[in-house]
Amino acid sequence: MKLVATDLDGTLVRGDRTVSQRTIKVLHRLDADGIVIVLVTGRPIRWLFPVYDQLTVRPLAICANGAATYDPESDTIVHSAPLETDALAEACARLRASVPGVVFAVERDGGRQMWHEPEFPVGPWEVNHESVGPASFAELLSRPASKLLVRAGAQPADEFTAHVGACLDGVAEATNSSSSGMVEVSAVGVTKASALARVARGHAVTAEDVIAFGDMPNDLPMLTWAGRGVAMANGHPAVRAAAHDVTAATNEDDGVAAYLEELYRY
Structure with missing residues (x-):
């Protein structure tokens, strides 16, 4: 897999709004190995900064369920698809x-x-x-x-x-x-999947080389579009049913990090 896309709340982020050190280290390792990381969230931009403050990497973030793609390095919205x-x-x-x-x-x-x-x-x-x-x-x-x-x-x-x-x-x-x-x-047509597909094309990555993690109905389009869509163990029943795979652990117990460690042999 060349691109890792992950939801935040209920997926990468724990209930107390923190990101575990284990998860931070895995994302740092992926970035060092040239794997593209994309945060894909329903959160608005103003809610992203507490997450970026915890990470050692600063990936693009698809916000508002696909309506905006945000670059933290330049503090700019690089693509927008609003309701007119x-x-x-x-x-x-x-x-x-x-x-x-x-x-x-x-x-x-x-x-x-x-x-x-x-x-x-x-x-x-x-x-x-x-x-x-x-x-x-x-x-x-x-x-x-x-x-x-x-x-x-x-x-x-x-x-x-x-x-x-x-x-x-x-x-x-x-x-x-x-x-x-x-x-x-x-x-119309704006989902996490539509925005992620656009970002993937910009990196010459096809859906087959994308792994995506999520837990709620707003993640369903992304999980079904990705070559490997992974639902969280704590995910919504419809999300677990539609995903290609399910993590062994919840977001509270580093489910995403554990899955990526096994996938990439870290």
Whole structure:
């Protein structure tokens, strides 16, 4: 395998948001051996820096489920595929008509910023963040969005995602990366797989030479595209069922590092 692609939360990163020393060493060894490493995450750019601060390598990161590809060396977005304003407005209109109590937020510029309706719940780590804040509905629709975030109170994650996806058929892509009931909406055709395929082509690497790790439904396109898609032992049942292989250990127990050590004979 010439390229290693890995999700972050639930995959490379542990529940306390740290990356183990074992994992750090494996990634350093891969980089030294000329293996391309790509971080592929639903995270916005503003959530990447705590991960980069722990690593000894600084690989490209595909963010926002494929909507932005970020180069940490130059602090630039090298490719962007946002929801344009017409599609964003149509998606919100359809959901307002179909989902009682729906509220929205948008990630912009690869997630450097997030603006949300006042009723949209945000995590405590986002409160008072300089790039996160409330905005009117009209303001949310005024610029393209890397992702549209959708909530409607407590919802079963998979069922709610399926409902949102059906509402937005032909307008946008819907997925989820947690059990929180939040749905993440991207432009049509934008997935982790579409962005990873673009990065791989830039390195003259075909899908057959890519190994990808993930744990949640937003990882499914990437895992099925890659020559070897590996689900985490702690992964969503649908992800484990669709993957080519499953790690022996969870993200808490260095599942990715252990798999790569065996694959590359480290």
